[in-house]
Amino acid sequence: MSDVSRPAHGPAFEAGGIRFRLWAPAETRVSVVLEEGAENAMERREDGFFEAFVAGAGDGALYRFKLSDGMLVPDPASRFQPRDVQGPSEAMDHAAYPWREDWRGRSWDDAVLYELHIGTFTPEGTFIAAAGKLDHLADLGVTAVEIMPVADFSGRWGWGYDGVLPYAPDASYGRPEHFKAFVEAAHRRGVSVLLDVVYNHLGPEGNFLPRYAPDILTDRHKTPWGDAINFDGPNSRPVREFFIQNAEYWIDAFHLDGLRLDAVDTIRDDSKPHILEELAERVRSRISRPVHLLLENGDNEPQWLVRRGRNPVHYTAQWNDDLHHVLHVAATRERGGYYRDFGETNLLGRALAEGFAFQGEVMAYRQKPRGGPSADLPPNAFVGFIQNHDQVGNRAFGERINALAPPEVIRALASVYLLAPQTAMLFMGEEWGAEQPFPFFCDFHGQLADAIRKGRREEFSHFPEFADPDRAAMIPDPLAKSTFLSAKLDWSRIDRDHLNFYRAALSARRQHVRPLLPDIERGGEAVVQGEQALRVVWRAGAHRLILDANLSDARVGFPAAADPFWRFGDTDGEFGPWSVRWSVEL
Template sequence: MLKITVADEAKQCSEAGARSVRSVHRMPFGAELQADGGVRFRVWAPEAESMRLALDGRAETIAMECDAGGWYEVVTSEAGVGSRYRFVLPDGTYVPDPVSRFQPEDVSGPSEVMDPAAYAWRNLEWRGRPWDEAILYELHIGTFTPEGTFLAAIGKLDHLVELGVTAIEIMSVGDFSGRWNWGYDGVLLYAPDSTYGRPDDLKALVDAAHDRGIMVILDVVYNHFGPEGNYLPQYFPQIMTDKYPTPWGQALNFDDRQSDRTREFILHNALYWVEEFRMDGLRLDAVHAIIDTSSTHILDELALSVRAVAGDRRVHLVLESDDTMLHRLGRDSEAQPLTSTAQWNHDIQLLAHLGMAKGQTEAQDRRDANRLGKALVEGFTAATQGIYTPAIDNGLIPPGGFVSFIQTHDVVGNRIAGERVTALAPPEVVRAMAAVYLLAPQVPMLFMGEEWGASTPFPYFCDFKGELADAVRKGRLEQFGDVARLEDQAYLAGVPDPLAESTFVSAKLRWDEVSQGVHAEWMDWYRRVIAVRRAEVVPLLAHLQKMAGTYVVRGPRAVTVRWAFEQGWLRLDANLSDVASGAFDAVDGRVIWQEGVGGVGGELGTWAVRWSVRDDALERVTATADSLRE
């Protein structure tokens, strides 16, 4: 099967250079430096009658030879590191290399020949971190710093260390059309977008993160290509399919004619990021839109291939899906992932709903408390689409199989003005919501700037032109705005234009806020609660090898959740309402965090959260956590 071919090929390279100061992922396509100093150019173009190579600075193009399988290839000594090149279709159209490692002049410009072995890695002994230790921090390179570059991001890593973050999750960086974009309109999946810097700059960011004990997870998009700059269908139309439409256009073809080449293209991309850039994992975007009826689903093949070549490195694969993916979250007898590591727990966003919902009935509030309990102990509620499997009942999935949050690029950006939760709810409400997800056994994920209550929004932005720009602008308003007011200029004046540079600039974090007033108070609060998680909750996770939680609804918006393990339990009491409640049981254990008014008895004040633990049989050191709570 392809998974054996791709994995074995990459593993051979990995084993040969695992202890060297270089990391290279060998690919059967693209531009590859030769031992004699030349370059081999190879591209799959089964629908092209001819292909030629165009080198910048060379007047004539170079003919490429085609084998019986549809591969075009040429080796030339006229190219080397730094050469810029394109392929020329029979009709004279110049196209970039679909596996270009770098596009210095955007998606329609020439590709650049890179030496992937040029970067000398410092952290050769880095083997990653256990998933139980993960405290994720999602960030967008272009707006994380004023400069919006990989190198500038390095300067903020010490801030994340101080905060207690152990892993950054970088929003997709695959080359997109234009000067700014969320990243989910990528068309050249192997090339880090040039607006962020060069490939070695991204490697330097990964290296610097490893210096500080921080894992790096990269967001990848394998469900569609962006709407501008995708030339692949002109010479390999079978890479796309109309069988499974997505909200963003045609899906990738993983199960029809010539789908083996699509699979190869995607599998090598995943291996490329893990091997050549030494990523600690991948977050796979919207996998519910990846339809594959093959005997081995591409997601499972990808996971097996990545794990096969990772060797003794810990590599984590996170799924984002509207459907349940429990069958991909199982563990082996040693509690290691069989395929995927975790899935985003979209249902935990109910916390944000509770924080902002007004005027609900008591029945609705009780229903939401029940759903919150289910989201915390099962990862999903009855509202989630998809088919339930008995994986949880069989004890195959630990709490770490789910990633929890109250803010992400989607949660914030899918509000028409991109408002953060701190702009929509009072501070005590936000603290209560955050205290729930940050201390729960599921893996927590902050969205950049959340830790200091950043004042900057995160609206949707892109940099398309012409009719496409108009279509995006209109579609955005129709999706999240009031269609009847699309001609109302006063209304439109208050809505960020997703195509405007000012919208992109408005999303850039203001780092001067971190040490100022209320923002400094937020920073201190997040630092302390994360420290308690690391000291009190993380040591318990090894004893929670399955989703063993139970919950009791105590009243409207009030719930008790308890996770049992052999030596004791972890317990949450939460009253997420504007009315105090006396319906809780007294604490039978040690309180590790109290948010809002409440003691150890049965009453909790408004928007109050209490975490306690019973762990008499475990040897624990609590002095650090106690001092942080004072």
């Protein structure tokens, strides 16, 4: 285990007080100011850190750092911000929390993920309220929750991807001990907890780091958010440590079972080892229980997913956008944007059988090659889904898939991805057919709010369906409270038939597919049976796991199968439209 009581970044509790530290290489003078007014000068070290031991300071102390010009700023490694990002930081002694668990973790083969946003998962939008829904998830068959970022962000609500204080759970969700209580409650039910973290940029409001530590960013690399985080330039070691220690901190201090790293294709690092490599190696070498590290990677780089035996060398799995895209196009026939590249049946087969649909070929939408060979990777190196926060929320109105396709189509898609040997992931409310949208929302102010509102409208202006100004004006205002509230799940409107369907599918996965996963060492083989219709076979030792799926409106012939364990639709003889069959054969 790493020692969270003495981190290089953030307050360290020692006998009789707290040692405060701040990396501020651009400053000549820094002091730590406690809320009651006591000010303590900090000693500057050669590495750009300032340090001071404050006798008598204890758990719950509120403090800020005073810069050379008199400006007061929060600790960039703050453990909690009770008054949002502009307020004082609260010192948290994590060793004081009375953990009551002896959790050993769960195998990745067991994983059925459930992505949720704390603020909209329940009416209350808190860690404690979310814990009250864990029985529902465990009964459904979920074995791991994946929580959208909770790192402190500016304002009262947001998706979490514009956090500025990556060590502090946002106060709108509750206190750090509430998050720990949620984790304990999940573990008591056999449910692992993973957290989304953002290491590719810092948010635009409340980020003071560049003021006193300009080397946090570099203009040598650019990202969609501007200058990149400095992982490879001069004075980058403290920057790398800030984020690597953050990964260790969440897993260690909160007993988390893993992390999902957001959009790593936008992380720029020309050094060796790459920050992704160093982070994974540090976490895996210092945490003894099973830890699952996931990626979102638009470049589809298979080298991050390689195995040593059955164990991942670096990352456990990657969100498989390609699988989502081929299934979405099959269901909706949408061809706008990147969907135009995903309508071919052979790509549907490849995404199901091998993970990546594009393995080095040029995508017309990107106008450059994408991906690499992935057939040698085991299927559960990929996370499959038909919805997630991005694919729903990046739509103009945040519509869920059930607003775009009829129920029989949704259940056919679910019959495919929930039982496939790729790791299945549900988006909150999907299991009961929730009708609430998940639009983009945030709570910025002033010119930044105006720019976001304008940018959201302009983002969709080139789509034909928004050529009509009246139609474009209907796009939800991302800054409005009503937009945030519209995303909250309505637990009083559960479609029980839909919920029972999902429970049955996950039960079949647990009974028939899970036992085969240790023996499925590489991708399967897909054979096209017709347009959007195919057979996929995975070898699992002496057995074969077989998917027969007709994801079209036509009738299609398929080979016979002995004793299927899952049927949906008309699978007697020639398959009817939107029909799926799973079987295991010797």
